[in-house]
Amino acid sequence: MAASPVFVFQALSQNEQPAAAVLNEFKKQEGFQRALFGVKMEDPETGVLCTEWSSAEAATSYRSSQLGTSLGAKETLAFAAAAGEQQQQQQQQQGWRAALGAPCTEVFTAFGVEDGFAEGNVGRFVSAVGARPPEGFEGLAFGESVQGDDGGGEERAVRMVIGWVSREAHLEAKGAPGAIQENIHELRVLRRAVDLFHVAFREL
16 A cells, blocks of 8 residues: 655745745655645735655654754644545545645644544545535545654644635635535544634645
8 A cells, every 4th residue: 555645734934935945955855745835814924835745754754854944834743644545545635636726725623633533523524525515615635643753742633624716615615504514513522622724825
């Protein structure tokens, strides 16, 4: 079974994308696939750099490297695309690409998750919304957190990315009857806290 891609999200204290010299350094890193950047719609002073890596090992190596630490990120979190059979992995990878490539990406994170939350609760939510997509929906996927080199100090987390044609489309969809309202209860249990923001990513 092929390794699941890992997505590293870094919150930066800048609203401009990394310089060309920095991007060239990324391309030299083993396992690097691509980089995306966008500004948090809820916090225009914070940029979000998302890099895709071919494996957890590659992502972990980047996080502890001089390049990974030189950006002065306020927060760095890594998430492995949900694993499964080959067809499920392909669907997940397509979901990540669709969600991150949409005009607006909703980034939902659950912290301090308990056993069963990812594949159970989030899996059911993703399946339900994917089967009955609301207007303005462009794709979704989720992944579980990957710890850094020290193997500790980070609580378990799950991140879900949902693509929309606009932030307004998400706000309208969650307020209307449909798959989101009917299944949102799945995301309200078995976790300590949540965070949500929107960003318009562009590939660098």
